[in-house]
Amino acid sequence: MEVLFFLIPLSLTLAGAGLWACLWAIRSGQFDDVESPAQRLIFDDMEKAKE
Amino acid sequence: MAHDAVKITYDDKITRWFLIATLVFGIIGMLVGVIVALQLAWWPANTHWSFLSFGRLRPLHTNAVIFAFGGNAIFTAVYYSLQRLLKTRMWSDKLSWIHFWGWQLIILAAAITLPLGITQGKEYAELEWPIDLAITVVWVIMAINVFATIAIRRVHHLYVAIWFYLATIITIAVLHIVNALALPISFTKSYSVYAGMQDALVQWWYGHNAVGFFLTTPFLGLMYYFIPKAVNQPVYSYRLSIIHFWSLVFIYIWTGPHHLLYTALPEWAQTLGMVFSLMLIAPSWGGMLNGLLTIRPVWSKVRHDPIVKFFVVALTFYGMSTFEGPMMAIKAVNLVSHYTDWTIGHVHSGALGWVGGVVFGMTYYLVPKLWGRPLYNPKLANTHFWLVTIGIVLYITSMYAAGITQFNMWWAKTPEGLLKYPNFLETVLAIKWLYWVRLLGGSLYFVGILICFYNVVRTILAPGAVTVDETVQFVPERIHTAVTLHERLENKGFLFSVLIFIAIIIGGIVELIPTFAIESNVPTITAVKPYTALELQGRDIYVREGCYNCHSQMVRTHATEAQRYGSRSYAGEFVYDHPFQFGSKRTGPDLHRLGGKYPDLWHYKHMIDPRSTSPGSIMPAYAWLVTNQVDLTQMSVKLKAMKRLGVPYEASHISNAEIDYMNQANLIVTNLTNDGISVNAESEIIALIAYMQRLGTDLKNASADELKNN
Numbered sequence: 001m002e003v004l005f006f007l008i009p010l011s012l013t014l015a016g017a018g019l020w021a022c023l024w025a026i027r028s029g030q031f032d033d034v035e036s037p038a039q040r041l042i043f044d045d046m047e048k049a050k051e
Numbered sequence: 052m053a054h055d056a057v058k059i060t061y062d063d064k065i066t067r068w069f070l071i072a073t074l075v076f077g078i079i080g081m082l083v084g085v086i087v088a089l090q091l092a093w094w095p096a097n098t099h100w101s102f103l104s105f106g107r108l109r110p111l112h113t114n115a116v117i118f119a120f121g122g123n124a125i126f127t128a129v130y131y132s133l134q135r136l137l138k139t140r141m142w143s144d145k146l147s148w149i150h151f152w153g154w155q156l157i158i159l160a161a162a163i164t165l166p167l168g169i170t171q172g173k174e175y176a177e178l179e180w181p182i183d184l185a186i187t188v189v190w191v192i193m194a195i196n197v198f199a200t201i202a203i204r205r206v207h208h209l210y211v212a213i214w215f216y217l218a219t220i221i222t223i224a225v226l227h228i229v230n231a232l233a234l235p236i237s238f239t240k241s242y243s244v245y246a247g248m249q250d251a252l253v254q255w256w257y258g259h260n261a262v263g264f265f266l267t268t269p270f271l272g273l274m275y276y277f278i279p280k281a282v283n284q285p286v287y288s289y290r291l292s293i294i295h296f297w298s299l300v301f302i303y304i305w306t307g308p309h310h311l312l313y314t315a316l317p318e319w320a321q322t323l324g325m326v327f328s329l330m331l332i333a334p335s336w337g338g339m340l341n342g343l344l345t346i347r348p349v350w351s352k353v354r355h356d357p358i359v360k361f362f363v364v365a366l367t368f369y370g371m372s373t374f375e376g377p378m379m380a381i382k383a384v385n386l387v388s389h390y391t392d393w394t395i396g397h398v399h400s401g402a403l404g405w406v407g408g409v410v411f412g413m414t415y416y417l418v419p420k421l422w423g424r425p426l427y428n429p430k431l432a433n434t435h436f437w438l439v440t441i442g443i444v445l446y447i448t449s450m451y452a453a454g455i456t457q458f459n460m461w462w463a464k465t466p467e468g469l470l471k472y473p474n475f476l477e478t479v480l481a482i483k484w485l486y487w488v489r490l491l492g493g494s495l496y497f498v499g500i501l502i503c504f505y506n507v508v509r510t511i512l513a514p515g516a517v518t519v520d521e522t523v524q525f526v527p528e529r530i531h532t533a534v535t536l537h538e539r540l541e542n543k544g545f546l547f548s549v550l551i552f553i554a555i556i557i558g559g560i561v562e563l564i565p566t567f568a569i570e571s572n573v574p575t576i577t578a579v580k581p582y583t584a585l586e587l588q589g590r591d592i593y594v595r596e597g598c599y600n601c602h603s604q605m606v607r608t609h610a611t612e613a614q615r616y617g618s619r620s621y622a623g624e625f626v627y628d629h630p631f632q633f634g635s636k637r638t639g640p641d642l643h644r645l646g647g648k649y650p651d652l653w654h655y656k657h658m659i660d661p662r663s664t665s666p667g668s669i670m671p672a673y674a675w676l677v678t679n680q681v682d683l684t685q686m687s688v689k690l691k692a693m694k695r696l697g698v699p700y701e702a703s704h705i706s707n708a709e710i711d712y713m714n715q716a717n718l719i720v721t722n723l724t725n726d727g728i729s730v731n732a733e734s735e736i737i738a739l740i741a742y743m744q745r746l747g748t749d750l751k752n753a754s755a756d757e758l759k760n761n
Contacts, residue, residue, distance in 0.1 A: 003245060014221075
């Protein structure tokens with residue numbers, strides 16, 4: 001079952017990439033505000049330009 | 052610092068095309084689904100044409116609904132929402148269109164090759180290597196376009212839906228490449244680089260994560276964008292949606308082994324798969340509740356708005372199937388549920404309910420927006436909704452009933468401890484009527500999507516409104532600091548690409564393992580020998596006809612399994628199986644201990660007319676195996692390829708391939724002639740009979756000591 005020794009590191013690498021992305025997101029302030037992004041999605045349409 | 056407003060025109064044309072492709076391929080994929088459902092209820096529907104038999108059409112159905120219907124729906128959602136969330140047009144229109152046409156060509160190639168029996172023989176990964184390469188290229192093109200669009204975005208925050216899309220793009224790329232690694236012997240035939248148990252593990256690592264990252268995460272992204280939009284309410288808890296995402300991503304990747312419980316997979320790996328599967332309930336239900344609570348403030352809309360109806364049904368089925376799945380991953384439950392129609396019911400509650408539900412909800416939301424006119428007939432959308440709902444209920448309840456009947460009958464014992472239903476066929480005939488109910492349910496669902504398509508086409512063709520791409524004014528958050536910010540973003544993008552590259556390289560290394568690890572691939576069961584040329588050819592035919600769609604080759608580690616089929620299967624028995632053929636469903640009985648059970652004549656008659664040996668059988672007839680002749684010149688090529696993959700053939704095996712083939716074939720021909728059947732030695736059926744007679748027989752000569760460690 002030596003393929004396990006590759007699938008597991010591979011899965012860990014993917015998880016590691018996820019962890020890195022998560023830390024990046026936290027550090028760069030992606031999750032500083034977890035209220036307004038939800039609101040903003042709804043008010044999006046108000047920015048529409050009427051041609 | 053105040054910035055000037057910029058005008059942004061979104062590329063909506065690409066979204067329109069992906070949406071139409073979604074519906075068209077939904078219709079085709081579901082039509083094939085209805086056909087295969089009919090074939091199971093009424094075997095003559097298999098016809099006498101090889102390209103319409105169940106074993107070839109079932110992969111077409113699964114590939115079409117997952118990758119053509121589901122895939123195009125994902126891309127519709129991504130192209131529509133990504134541009135709006137990031138306040139920018141896609142980075143490159145050209146790449147968008149290469150992606151669109153590339154994907155449709157891949158679907159076309161699948162629709163041609165699968166009915167022809169051109170397959171790698173691994174579920175949901177059947178497409179042969181040239182198509183696999185094309186998928187990789189098109190996928191990477193899409194990834195570049197999406198990453199570049201993120202890099203040029205005008206808002207800082209990445210909305211949660213985008214995270215779900217990114218997880219899909221990266222993970223699917225890695226899974227696809229690792230699982231599809233194969234050694235080609237021609238343009239239309241290749242052998243998996245992995246063998247037996249290892250191939251099975253890679254396949255289900257891929258298989259379950261395909262469910263996770265192709266049928267779950269992208270549609271969750273879709274849900275987190277389109278549900279708030281459709282009900283005009285912010286997500287109930289944005290915080291929860293972020294937790295939902297990260298926990299799902301970290302847990303999903305470990306669940307694959309739950310497809311291999313009670314097999315020769317190491318016990319700890321089985322437990323790992325089971326535990327992580329159970330953990331998945333938490334994020335899944337968090338997400339389901341988050342979706343439902345988002346709709347709650349406007350709950351009355353459920354009564355009349357078809358969009359909301361579809362989303363509510365989708366979330367309900369998401370909740371149901373993400374509860375059911377972990378339950379089925381519990382070893383004790385899996386022992387009785389695995390290989391039965393319960394699994395088919397489970398899959399369709401997720402596919403028809405969850406995926407179908409969000410796709411139709413999105414469709415009815417998008418069509419008026421993309422074509423700038425109201426839906427042709429909202430009442431028809433309502434009819435569609437009820438057809439879908441009733442269709443699913445009929446489908447899954449019939450499959451649950453069939454599954455329960457199966458495991459009751461498979462496990463039933465007489466007071467003496469013998470099998471109460473030793474003849475597998477009895478357990479098939481008992482559930483046959485439920486296959487008709489399933490057909491009815493599936494047909495209702497199919498009529499539903501036809502009505503949906505009609506409604507959409509009438510909307511598009513309605514006179515009046517003009518179709519234009521949406522243009523918005525937006526004050527960018529970050530354009531004046533573009534120099535530094537862009538640099539930073541590009542750096543991040545670069546770092547991200549490097550990480551992905553590393554992940555993929557590790558995947559590439561996996562390719563080399565079977566070659567490097569030949570030593571450890573040498574069977575620990577000395578009695579297990581490589582297939583002869585004739586048997587190998589028979590195995591290729593077995594793979595081509597898709598026998599694995601209905602027959603397993605894995606007797607699990609439980610006494611009752613052994614009672615029905617013979618000794619349990621050992622990992623060491625499969626070391627020459629490129630690809631593995633464990634199967635995942637027993638519409639027919641397990642075949643791993645079939646060798647030597649019946650005379651050659653029985654197999655011959657059974658393949659030509661299954662009803663002649665097994666009255667009432669629902670198996671298709673394979674008359675073309677008698678007329679089709681094997682090209683013997685290919686045999687040395689095949690043996691050589693196997694040798695490269697680590698199968699210990701000697702030089703004489705390869706040089707004498709044709710002679711050995713004919714010698715063994717003539718023995719079977721003689722047997723059949725004695726029974727009054729005259730058949731050509733090069734007929735495909737001879738090779739298949741040889742393979743059938745070989746299955747699981749090496750074990751008879753194995754020493755007990757070796758088996759202890761296997």
